[in-house]
Amino acid sequence: MKRLLMTLFIGLALVACSNTKTDTTDQNNANQNNTTQNQNNNDTTTDQTADADVKYLEDLGYKDVKVATGTNAHQTYKLNEATAVDQNIYGQWFFTWVEPAEYVEKDVNVQQYTATKHNKNYDVFVMTDANQNVIGGYYYEAGQTMNEAKILDEKHTPRIVKDFESTWNRLFNINQTNSTDTTDTQGQNR
Numbered sequence: 001m002k003r004l005l006m007t008l009f010i011g012l013a014l015v016a017c018s019n020t021k022t023d024t025t026d027q028n029n030a031n032q033n034n035t036t037q038n039q040n041n042n043d044t045t046t047d048q049t050a051d052a053d054v055k056y057l058e059d060l061g062y063k064d065v066k067v068a069t070g071t072n073a074h075q076t077y078k079l080n081e082a083t084a085v086d087q088n089i090y091g092q093w094f095f096t097w098v099e100p101a102e103y104v105e106k107d108v109n110v111q112q113y114t115a116t117k118h119n120k121n122y123d124v125f126v127m128t129d130a131n132q133n134v135i136g137g138y139y140y141e142a143g144q145t146m147n148e149a150k151i152l153d154e155k156h157t158p159r160i161v162k163d164f165e166s167t168w169n170r171l172f173n174i175n176q177t178n179s180t181d182t183t184d185t186q187g188q189n190r
């Protein structure tokens with residue numbers, strides 16, 4: 001009987017040791033130690049996004065495409081009234097081929113790359129939605145600023161500034177004039 005019990009305990013111990021799946025829940029069934037797994041998933045997603053962007057840029061004729069490094073190399077924001085007043089975000093949307101109204105309260109990602117084309121070095125920016133669809137982008141020669149930017153995909157037409165500005169301002173209630181102004185042209189009330 002002792003041998004039977006001893007064999008049973010040894011068998012249970014071997015089965016327990018051979019289980020390759022580790023239980024990561026505590027007594028409240030809450031997950032533990034998932035930080036590493038989530039970080040790996042985020043790294044994989046980031047790598048896949050960068051790979052897709054690099055392929056997209058290579059299809060546009062860019063070579064030696066590399067993800068830019070630095071604090072502003074990647075930007076994510078939700079397009080809304082609070083972010084729409086940021087001049088950089090406003091400037092980015094000149095170079096999109098989607099309507100901003102379709103992206104209100106949605107996440108937008110902007111990733112910076114360095115690349116060469118026609119023997120010149122460029123800073124290249126790819127704008128994607130939450131599903132990693134390219135919705136816009138722009139580029140300028142290395143060392144220049146967004147003032148010299150051009151639309152990334154030349155199959156699309158850049159926006160007309162005046163038309164876009166009025167659409168943007170209406171959409172986000174920016175610089176709206178008060179229609180109840182009763183002051184005449186000489187500053188006198190009527």
